[in-house]
Amino acid sequence: MNTFDCVIVGAGPAGLSAGLTLGRARRYIAVMDNGTNRNRVTQQSHGYLTRDGITPQAFKEAGVNELKNYPSVSYFHTTVTGIRKEFGGERMIVRTMDDETFYTEKVILATGVQEEFPFPSVREFYGKSLFSCPYCDGWEMKDQPLIIIADKEEHTMHMARLIYNWSSDLIVATNGVELSKDCAQELKERKIIIKTEPIKSLNGHNGYLEKIEFKTGETISRSGGFVVPSFYRPNQFAKHLGCEIDEDGTVATDGAGRTTSKNVYIAGETEKSASSSLIISAADGQKAAVSVNTDITLERF
Template identity: 50%
Template sequence: MDIFDCAIIGAGPAGLNAALVLGRARRRVVLFDNDTNRNRVTKAAHGFMTREGVKPAELRQLALAELGQFPSVSVHKRTVEQISKANGGEQVFQIMSANKQIFLAKKILLAAGVHEKFPKITNIREFYGKSLFSCPYCDGWENRGKPLIVIAEKQEHVHHMTKLLYNWSKDLVVTTNGHPMSKEMIEEFQQKQIKVINDQVRLIYGNNGNMAGVEFDSGEKIAREAGFIVPSFYRPKPFVEELGCEVKEDGKIVTDDLGRTTIKSVYSAGEFSHAGPASLIIAAAEGSKAAGAINYDLSDESF
């Protein structure tokens, strides 16, 4: 069976940019993608120079088309189910896809991203990516000056998000969705004329994903045009556990500055490394750095 130089798990900006760099380095690369990228619900991506406002789907198609220039890069639209050391091959990994097809590779780049887990609020998915967002740097400009709501279930998260958003809009309502909120923080917000409703959110209402307001369990309704939420994040597959990579207490994978994990020949980049959100341009940069490390390590081992 042919052995690839590198298998890249995930075709988000980190995986796509890594594949581009490795393809240009004449490396044999297999890139796996199952089209479950987190930003597929996003109408426009921001903060990426020369691509301001581009649809993430369009950006992916542009990147995939560019990879077509490099015959050593192959793309498989399949879910990877398992990664393990190949029998009899200390420096070779076995990758098994959902349809039980086996691939072999010398290096592994984990770039599968993360998925969101939201508070239990009725119909939240209907609005997420359209009028409910998670990143002020990505969507704050488009919602500047609007009446906004901040939803986060941890006090430190609602505090952090509110301070950031105050730069884009002063018309804010904040809630920890019924979870504890300190008297000091409430007073701090009130001094800024920020309304605090520490009740559980029953539902978000509006049309076609465009928020009109929020209703609380108390029956109170407030008109809001958009909002920002802090979800929790999780990795979609247990590759980290399978491969034995060291993970910090906060969920981040332990890597060096170039994405090398604590397991030889296993690298990580993008949101998968952080167990949390990252901008497109940062994830792409991390993919580029990891690809450089992978190419150097392959060159060093074969020289």
């Protein structure tokens, strides 16, 4: 019977970090992942100490290989299709698309989030010349002619102020949204061009941006830039398991990965339904794992 102390759903930095910590704690762990991690489209991952510039796939493979050093950890390449509590809530049943059933005392949700963009063609360039995180990719884009695509004023201003540190050759495109007089003046003072016309298309080759065409017929040349996506959870596990979710979409926790639903823990981007860096997500996974191990210890001692 597939029975574990904890099932970790998702093998991004949060899930892998949690698996490593619990494996070293000699807990019987199943880590399940279907390869849809959000950063798989990027060429390099940055900002993770000792791994700066590593490809997302190499980072993941290194993490999975480290788990193999601990015999109590099992890794499954599969999609979790359902999780439900049974036996008075003291045990959970996890089912996968392979029609396998797993039993576990604890679950860590670490499936991350996915992006939604203002228009579909962004995906053609996302991860190669259009990015969402200046801390991850700003260095590589420094001093280039860039565009910022954001359709909310607060996002536009935040990104413009931040990215100006890497490149002052900026065009802000709001895709049809007018900026307030004060915000527009602030940008103009720094010679940042504002384009409020709706975008018709992004043009380039092999994922590398060359031009932006507006619905007015005007085109401008840009070599890359940053876009502000919205984020969503790819599943409803937290909701279905009875976790309290705040109005802003954040899953309520005790600050150490415990949700309001007994035996359900959460880590990484899944908790806030927002983007995060690799190193912060890994730290979140380690915290959640310590909570799981602490709770198991106190329940069994």
